[in-house]
Amino acid sequence: MARVELINIQKSYGSVQAVKNANVVFEEGSFTTLLGPSGCGKTTILRMVSGLADPTNGDIVVGGKRINNVPIHKRNLGLVFQNYALFPHRTIGENIAFGLKYRGVSKSDAQEKVRHSLDIVRLPGVEDRYPQQLSGGQQQRIALARAIVIEPDVLLLDEPLSALDANLREDMRVELKAIQDRIGVTTIFVTHDQSEALAMSDKIVVMSAGVVEQIGAPDEVYNTPASEFVATFLGASNLLPATVAGRNETGVIMETPEFGKTCVPVARSITLGDAAKGQLMIRAENLHLTKASITKIDSANAVVEAVDYQGQLARYFVRIGNTQLQAINMISGRPFSAGDKVNVSLIPEECSALPANDT
Numbered sequence: 521m522a523r524v525e526l527i528n529i530q531k532s533y534g535s536v537q538a539v540k541n542a543n544v545v546f547e548e549g550s551f552t553t554l555l556g557p558s559g560c561g562k563t564t565i566l567r568m569v570s571g572l573a574d575p576t577n578g579d580i581v582v583g584g585k586r587i588n589n590v591p592i593h594k595r596n597l598g599l600v601f602q603n604y605a606l607f608p609h610r611t612i613g614e615n616i617a618f619g620l621k622y623r624g625v626s627k628s629d630a631q632e633k634v635r636h637s638l639d640i641v642r643l644p645g646v647e648d649r650y651p652q653q654l655s656g657g658q659q660q661r662i663a664l665a666r667a668i669v670i671e672p673d674v675l676l677l678d679e680p681l682s683a684l685d686a687n688l689r690e691d692m693r694v695e696l697k698a699i700q701d702r703i704g705v706t707t708i709f710v711t712h713d714q715s716e717a718l719a720m721s722d723k724i725v726v727m728s729a730g731v732v733e734q735i736g737a738p739d740e741v742y743n744t745p746a747s748e749f750v751a752t753f754l755g756a757s758n759l760l761p762a763t764v765a766g767r768n769e770t771g772v773i774m775e776t777p778e779f780g781k782t783c784v785p786v787a788r789s790i791t792l793g794d795a796a797k798g799q800l801m802i803r804a805e806n807l808h809l810t811k812a813s814i815t816k817i818d819s820a821n822a823v824v825e826a827v828d829y830q831g832q833l834a835r836y837f838v839r840i841g842n843t844q845l846q847a848i849n850m851i852s853g854r855p856f857s858a859g860d861k862v863n864v865s866l867i868p869e870e871c872s873a874l875p876a877n878d879t
């Protein structure tokens with residue numbers, strides 16, 4: 521396994537800048553997710569690390585060595601793509617052993633390695649079957665076995681779970697994470713699914729339109745997003761236009777017509793001038809509804825406009841003056857109904873300050 525570094529990496533296709541000046545460190549043995557919407561440059565980064573594409577500018581360093589000019593077959597990488605592309609007319613054993621042939625591994629050693637990799641993905645004994653005799657999830661595990669059998673320095677996974685149905689996908693993400701923990705290989709995982717990223721990653725790299733917007737642990741990018749893009753891409757958020765009314769040691773005081781002055785923590789990467797405009801971010805699950813006519817600090821009276829009942833949870837759309845907010849609350853007892861007068865409260869420590877929306 522190895523540490524991977526992208527240093528000022530840029531990739532252009534004609535006038536399209538697929539990746540703009542990315543600086544990212546993938547720590548040795550860690551599981552890092554590239555997360556972002558379609559077209560933001562995730563696959564392009566994997567292709568550059570794997571050697572399928574050359575960066576326009578910048579350096580790729582693996583295990584302390586610059587590898588820009590190292591050809592693909594000399595980079596010791598395991599790759600799994602979305603459609604997992606097993607050879608249909610070869611057995612599972614032959615599929616997995618494919619990469620070993622080119623590494624001069626003897627037949628008996630190859631057999632042993634194939635057996636071991638099937639143990640790791642928990643599908644022992646299927647060497648002689650053909651891909652179509654396995655389920656989608658099992659085939660996906662074979663693709664993973666094929667990638668890890670060569671004992672790669674780095675494992676590159678491009679939306680490996682996206683072809684699976686929802687239930688299998690959730691099982692496989694637990695399984696995949698467990699496999700990565702067991703073998704401890706440095707892993708770069710690509711997805712546009714935020715819950716997958718939050719559940720699996722040591723670190724998340726959030727990307728938008730070729731730009732790395734934020735790098736951090738899952739709770740860090742979730743709770744202290746560095747930009748409006750990150751705040752809205754991960755989870756359901758309310759963003760209220762606010763004035764920066766001052767600062768103290770714990771954070772910044774954001775003033776809104778709805779909640780008055782709220783002292784909230786600020787993400788390190790954000791600079792907000794005094795008396796500047798900003799936005800108060802409140803996660804939908806951090807707005808709590810109670811019965812009306814309680815007046816307390818950090819709260820406002822509101823009217824429930826719509827209820828999206830989800831069993832244990834309800835998503836409420838509430839109105840405070842001209843502002844509609846959404847709140848996701850656990851239901852204890854009877855849920856609120858449209859038309860109910862409620863009090864909506866927040867906990868300042870759970871909110872964030874963001875720069876103003878310039879658009």
Ligand SMILES: Nc1ncnc2c1ncn2[C@@H]1O[C@H](COP(=O)(O)OP(=O)(O)OP(=O)(O)O)[C@@H](O)[C@H]1O
Nearest residue numbers: 533536537538557558559560561562563564565712
């Ligand atoms: N070979 C290519 N030639 C021209 N443009 C390309 C090429 N490959 C990618 N692009 C462009 O670069 C940008 C980034 O593409 P990329 O495939 O990295 O996105 P992605 O984040 O993986 O998206 P998705 O989630 O849809 O897979 C897109 O605008 C895409 O159209």
Ligand SMILES: [Mg+2]
Nearest residue numbers: 562563564678
């Ligand atoms: Mg892609």
